[in-house]
Amino acid sequence: MGELTLHLGDRAVTCDVEREGDDVVVRAGGGTHRVRLSPLGAGVLRVRMGDRSAIATVARQGERWYLHLEGHTLEYRVASGERRGAPRPSGAGLVAPMPGLVTQVLAGVGDSVTVGQPLVIIEAMKMEHVIRASLGGRIRAINVRSGDQIEGGTVVVEMSPAEGAGGSAP
Amino acid sequence: MRKVLIANRGEIAVRIIRACRELGLAAAAVYSEADRDALHVRLADEALPIGAADPRESYLNIGRLVDAAGACGADAVHPGYGFLAESAAFATAVRDAGLTFVGPPPEVIAALGDKIEARRTMERAGIPVIPGYAAPDASDGALTAAARRLGAPLLVKAAGGGGGRGVRPVERLDDLPEALESARREAGAAFGSSALYLERHLPEVHHIEIQILADREGTICHLGERECSVQRRLQKLIEETPSPFVAPPLRARLAEAAVAAAEAVRYVNAGSVEFLVEPGGQFFFLEVNTRLQVEHPITEVATGVDLVKWQLRIAAGESLPREPVVPRGHAIECRIYAEDPAQDFAPSPGPILALREPGGPGIRVDSGVYEGWQIPVAYDPLLAKVVAWDRTRPEAIARLREALRRYVLLGCRTNLTFLQDVVGHEAFRSGHTTTRVIEQHFRGWRPAVPDEIVAVAAAVAALGEQDPAILVRGAGGDGGRVPPRGEPQAFQDPWEGVGRWRMGAGRG
Numbered sequence: 001m002g003e004l005t006l007h008l009g010d011r012a013v014t015c016d017v018e019r020e021g022d023d024v025v026v027r028a029g030g031g032t033h034r035v036r037l038s039p040l041g042a043g044v045l046r047v048r049m050g051d052r053s054a055i056a057t058v059a060r061q062g063e064r065w066y067l068h069l070e071g072h073t074l075e076y077r078v079a080s081g082e083r084r085g086a087p088r089p090s091g092a093g094l095v096a097p098m099p100g101l102v103t104q105v106l107a108g109v110g111d112s113v114t115v116g117q118p119l120v121i122i123e124a125m126k127m128e129h130v131i132r133a134s135l136g137g138r139i140r141a142i143n144v145r146s147g148d149q150i151e152g153g154t155v156v157v158e159m160s161p162a163e164g165a166g167g168s169a170p
Numbered sequence: 171m172r173k174v175l176i177a178n179r180g181e182i183a184v185r186i187i188r189a190c191r192e193l194g195l196a197a198a199a200v201y202s203e204a205d206r207d208a209l210h211v212r213l214a215d216e217a218l219p220i221g222a223a224d225p226r227e228s229y230l231n232i233g234r235l236v237d238a239a240g241a242c243g244a245d246a247v248h249p250g251y252g253f254l255a256e257s258a259a260f261a262t263a264v265r266d267a268g269l270t271f272v273g274p275p276p277e278v279i280a281a282l283g284d285k286i287e288a289r290r291t292m293e294r295a296g297i298p299v300i301p302g303y304a305a306p307d308a309s310d311g312a313l314t315a316a317a318r319r320l321g322a323p324l325l326v327k328a329a330g331g332g333g334g335r336g337v338r339p340v341e342r343l344d345d346l347p348e349a350l351e352s353a354r355r356e357a358g359a360a361f362g363s364s365a366l367y368l369e370r371h372l373p374e375v376h377h378i379e380i381q382i383l384a385d386r387e388g389t390i391c392h393l394g395e396r397e398c399s400v401q402r403r404l405q406k407l408i409e410e411t412p413s414p415f416v417a418p419p420l421r422a423r424l425a426e427a428a429v430a431a432a433e434a435v436r437y438v439n440a441g442s443v444e445f446l447v448e449p450g451g452q453f454f455f456l457e458v459n460t461r462l463q464v465e466h467p468i469t470e471v472a473t474g475v476d477l478v479k480w481q482l483r484i485a486a487g488e489s490l491p492r493e494p495v496v497p498r499g500h501a502i503e504c505r506i507y508a509e510d511p512a513q514d515f516a517p518s519p520g521p522i523l524a525l526r527e528p529g530g531p532g533i534r535v536d537s538g539v540y541e542g543w544q545i546p547v548a549y550d551p552l553l554a555k556v557v558a559w560d561r562t563r564p565e566a567i568a569r570l571r572e573a574l575r576r577y578v579l580l581g582c583r584t585n586l587t588f589l590q591d592v593v594g595h596e597a598f599r600s601g602h603t604t605t606r607v608i609e610q611h612f613r614g615w616r617p618a619v620p621d622e623i624v625a626v627a628a629a630v631a632a633l634g635e636q637d638p639a640i641l642v643r644g645a646g647g648d649g650g651r652v653p654p655r656g657e658p659q660a661f662q663d664p665w666e667g668v669g670r671w672r673m674g675a676g677r678g
Contacts, residue, residue: 028621071576099547
């Protein structure tokens with residue numbers, strides 16, 4: 001009846017979801033799972049799958065869904081249909097893994113850098129995080145300045161792979 | 171002593187509030203602008219604003235804290251851990267304001283807080299120290315020369331640091347300049363002193379600390395060890411007591427050295443003497459933490475001694491009992507951090523959309539958060555600690571695993587899944603945990619997500635799109651209306667009213 005794609009970190013899973021009576025049948029990657037969900041209120045659901053039964057906790061904020069079940073915690077985004085609307089930064093974009101304060105920018109646009117070279121320093125929750133060049137190449141753009149407060153997932157530096165590195169760039 | 175100002179935040183402020191209440195003392199909290207809605211603010215008898223989110227404007231601001239204590243009529247100040255807990259200047263300012271500082275005298279804090287001076291004191295007292303180079307005001311040149319003599323691997327440490335902060339590992343001497351520069355920068359910002367020293371990075375060691383209590387009359391008692399070897403980024407992750415590695419003769423030698431260290435500086439109040447112990451049993455003094463430790467609860471549940479209450483009692487002039495402390499059973503603590511273990515433990519602040527902390531026999535949770543709160547970016551990512559106690563180590567591990575499995579925290583990334591994997595790993599279960607256990611066994615760790623969990627996630631998304639009420643706290647199947655007390659709650663078929671629904675748009 002419907003197809004949706006779950007984005008779990010850097011993994012995308014496309015599922016076919018169908019209702020059959022009280023069950024939801026989810027087909028993904030060759031496997032079929034028959035799930036029965038009974039809301040118990042307050043973001044809590046009873047989950048039945050085959051002869052297993054467990055309690056799940058769910059929450060949603062904007063595009064992000066959260067699920068806790070049997071010790072697993074999932075954070076995911078959902079797109080209807082096939083891999084559509086998956087905002088993935090390009091391989092040569094360096095992403096801040098966390099929100100924080102940019103304390104130093106150590107490179108400039110046009111600089112040639114080597115793999116592992118520190119480019120930007122971010123501070124959050126008393127930790128310093130160094131964003132390093134993921135490949136050897138040239139800096140195409142730097143999207144932050146020292147003193148900027150940035151969100152997690154911000155593309156801070158964009159790079160072009162060095163010539164001759166052909167094929168290795170993602 | 172009637173009223174205690176707690177110069178801290180988070181779970182430790184909550185912990186101290188509880189101890190004050192139990193002793194019949196009033197507890198006054200302080201808060202920065204980022205912590206206006208924090209749990210410790212809600213639980214204290216009163217709460218005073220002390221400034222901006224930046225710790226230098228609030229929790230590290232001695233003047234504002236002492237003023238707050240004066241303004242609310244507190245007669246004592248408890249510093250907690252971190253922030254100003256090991257600041258001799260703060261202890262002095264509190265004393266000069268005519269208030270009682272809940273901790274050692276400022277002179278003792280100063281002598282032990284300067285890690286370079288502390289190393290030298292312990293050396294004089296005959297306690298072995300880690301091979302290294304520690305000289306006051308060492309220049310980069312002197313440090314580089316010493317590093318060549320000592321050889322890699324080394325640790326660059328800040329004299330004003332401690333507890334894993336201000337430490338840079340140097341695997342190859344080529345990395346020394348960058349390590350010195352970044353350590354000086356962080357140390358200057360975090361500790362107000364950029365003095366550095368070097369210690370050999372001992373490859374496979376156990377990190378073991380002895381808890382001590384000392385009263386003003388010079389009675390010093392030790393309360394057993396804590397094994398703190400499971401660390402990430404040189405910060406502790408899991409602690410336990412007793413250490414599965416420490417046999418009774420070594421335990422006695424460590425306790426003896428800890429008491430000697432305390433005597434050497436005329437220690438008063440609670441403290442921990444930390445040692446690095448090599449697999450062969452050779453041990454080295456690391457540092458004395460002149461404060462309550464994050465991991466103090468495991469000692470409390472194993473000994474039955476309430477360390478925070480004893481801190482307050484000693485500060486008020488009470489003497490320690492003479493009978494020795496006899497620990498029983500096994501206690502393990504896991505620190506719950508807002509961080510992403512799959513991304514090099516990057517901090518992950520965010521909202522807490524759902525929270526269910528575990529409980530039950532033998533489980534203690536010291537938490538500083540609540541559902542609906544936004545975790546601030548400005549502070550340490552520690553959210554809570556889970557402590558499991560049982561008769562034996564395997565039983566304590568089983569309790570802990572089950573507690574971690576039940577622990578629900580949605581909205582930010584946490585290390586809850588990671589901790590389950592660590593605690594369940596053979597390397598931890600065998601008890602042969604050294605400070606390298608995480609990098610040896612969990613490099614590149616990713617959470618295993620079984621297909622059926624993904625299937626449930628898909629089903630939840632499908633159902634939630636149709637009926638968002640299932641996701642909202644307090645809004646079961648009744649459209650958000652909470653039935654008045656006594657009114658029977660009709661069973662609502664979640665599929666009723668949904669009809670024939672379909673996923674996605676324009677497909678069928």
